[in-house]
Amino acid sequence: MDAMEAVAASSGWIMSWGLLGTAAAGGIAAAVYWAMCIAGSAERRGKRAVELGGGSLSREEVAGNYKEYAAFFEKPKQIEKLDNVPKLVDTFYNLVTDIYEWGWGQSFHFSPAVPGKSHRDQTRLHEERVADLLKLKPGQKVLDAGCGVGGPMRAITAHSGANVVGITINDYQVARARNHNKKARLDHLCEVICGNFLQMPFADNFFDGAYSIEATCHAPQLREVYAEIYRVLKPGQLYVTYEWVTTPKYSADNPEHVEIIHGIEHGDALPGMRSFTQIVEIAKEVGFDVLENRDLALPPAHPWWKRLKMGRLAYYRNHVVIALLSFLGIAPQGVVEVHEMLFKTALYLTRGGETGIFTPMHLLVCRKPAVSQRE
Ligand SMILES: C=C(CC[C@@H](C)[C@H]1CC[C@H]2C3=CC[C@H]4[C@H](C)[C@@H](O)CC[C@]4(C)[C@H]3CC[C@]12C)C(C)C
């Protein structure tokens, strides 16, 4: 090889290394962009990682509010002060709403797995079941007690043509839900208000139907929320609820069971898990006729916790993304801790599902008698 050939060969090497280097840098930049802005967003128009915040809290308040939230569960006496619970739940949703939307979607609940169907379809089917059980028709007015950012209300309205009024304790969720309703062009059928479902600003006998999806578990006293739903429902009309409860397999004498349920309560802002028998008794006590009472998670249904297990790799990726965003000062301080709490919660929920001691989808179909029994 003469000198000219040697120079040409080495510049060829340099060029290829240069090209490789540029391609690698480009690849890394694309991966970072993908991880931060696209990945994890369960729905196309959902939250992006760079937008994760603390709901209605300012950036500076996130870490302190998380500490306060965690402290609540370290002093069990506090949670027993029932008046504190709605405030605690509001704080909880300021902390988790963005992460839920980013990592799960606009519907904050579980659904039975359906082989061959996407998570989005499984979620929609579980929501449409509510509309079908309520036998909703266009023009009817339905209450969504604890509506989140409105995933279920949009599915139910689109499926039935009914008008839905949602109530949530968290004002950040109200803004998110209204925004999503507008984007989905369903704002003429869906209304959202901020308020406490224990004292709702609606007249007696106002609604043609009511439902709650994985929300009344936050009520300090289930009796109060059921009685309030009973009050606003027209006589003869139906209330459908998906409840978080312990199943017949739960034993209070089994330390593992107790640990799992306590882990779920802690990571999900629950004042105390009820049993599958308690919810029926309470529904009857407030005056409802209970028409259907069954756990939708039981076979032949496929496991609802499958989606949590399949997400294990995604959680690690999410953790890296959140830690990086927090380090760069893009996400507020405290978000990493909130994400860690959710990660642990996912493990407890999975154990609850696998042991069969817990279900997030105990179905009750209740009717307010045509002639009220309560007067
Ligand atoms: C009904 C309630 C909420 C139920 C579920 C919507 C949420 C319960 C636990 C949540 C999650 C756990 C792990 C998170 C993960 C670490 C993160 O990277 C992405 C989001 C999660 C998957 C998150 C999503 C929502 C849940 C599944 C309760 C509060 C009554």
Ligand SMILES: C[S@@+](CC[C@H](N)C(=O)[O-])C[C@H]1O[C@@H](n2cnc3c(N)ncnc32)[C@H](O)[C@@H]1O
């Ligand atoms: C797990 S989310 C479920 C949201 C929605 N049903 C869904 O499936 O997407 C629970 C909801 O209940 C609401 N909630 C809890 N306690 C409440 C209260 N006291 N009054 C009104 N809403 C409440 C929360 O704000 C949240 O929107």
